[in-house]
Amino acid sequence: MNRLRVLKLGWEFPPLVNGGLGIACLGLSQALAKHVDLTVIVPKSAPDAAFDNFQLRGLNQMTVENLQPAEARYRYESFAQVRHIPISLDPYENASLSPRLGTEVMTVAEEVAFSKTTREQLAAFSVGELYGSDLASKVVEFSKVAAKLAMQEEFDVIHAHDWMTFLAGAEVKKATGKPLVVHVHALQYDRAGADARDWIYDIERYGMNQADRVIPVSRYTAEIISGHYGIAPDKVRYVHNGAEPVEVYSQKKKFPEKLVLFLGRLTAQKGPEFFLETASRVIAQNPHVRFVVAGTGEKLRPLIESGAFRGLGGHFHFTGFLNKEKVNELLSMTDVYCMPSVSEPFGLSALEAAQFGIPAVISNQSGVAEVLKGALKADYWDVDLMAKHINDLLTDDELRERVIAQAKLDIVASTWDAAAAKVIHIYQEVVRQPPS
8 A cells, every 4th residue: 555645734843842732743743754755834944954754844944936836726715613813812821812902803704804925924934933922813824825835745634733723724625625634732621721712712623623533632632522622522533642762860869858840831721839739738748848840831920929928938949941951850850740730631741750760640630641540640629639649659669669660561652653553543544535
């Protein structure tokens, strides 16, 4: 059988990454490229980014001439099910993700009428940040340019990663008639809660309805997709993320206390306030513990102020953003990893901690709980049980070794190659059937 040809649409890609989405896209792409012919289109790529087994194409590297062959053959379709798209909104600074007072809002029909020239569309991805205040406009423009570019590619299936690329995936499907697979790494439900009904929710729901298959990163997220978004369960296929193998090492801490780590964006979704509450209960029982919060976000200042008010400042370290090398250095001296996420589609950092032989305490509201079967678990709000689990792992050597041993077994199958094999099977399902 001939190798499948896959056109993948992503929003970020190493080395230009903002979070876990780009890392996951790279890991899966490298594994897929062993078995399929792969082209990846992103809004912005580094000038010197090149990969041996697949093509990475950043729109910031394109010229008008690259897209001219498709100009006369492409007509942009309106998105009737997307109610309105704000033109100025920073989605990661406001947990509600609703337009602020004074924000200009355009209907999709108006946005189409507001269409930019191809030269302006490409320029939009050559400057500025991918997640800036004009994110909504960039999402729309990416869908237009990606469709033009896709019409010059040969491929069998479209694979779109996360909501920022869902409009693009739908447009490429309309322009080419090829089947569409959308990959859900995180949802508006996770970021803003179960009551969220806004433009991002609309894009997510629209994209999943247009898709031939939906790939969430966990069974937990699959249930939200069916229950909260109303997507037919028979076209949802969850595939757990893999973990990139790392060189594991250990080093001695510069202080005698035990170290408990929180690693992630400091947003409501990740539950940093619950980590602080949990820490206060651990310290009440065991004062010889230090807590490290690695990450940044809108909750950083409130956490620091709350910790100081409670008199916990001497037990806490806030590192801010850390690159991969610094994260591994921190993992090499960590005694317990804690992930109290309120809603976590997966939680790749817990797998990374497991690779370093670190026992984990994680929330039941996380996809990685399906993979790390031996990890100690609690509901994110149950800070007393979280604290008990942490203290038990710090004081009970037999329990600690048992949890570590199980984690080593759990992560053996958690590879990107295993994830790629499942994704390829999904490709084969949609290629064999006519597009919906």
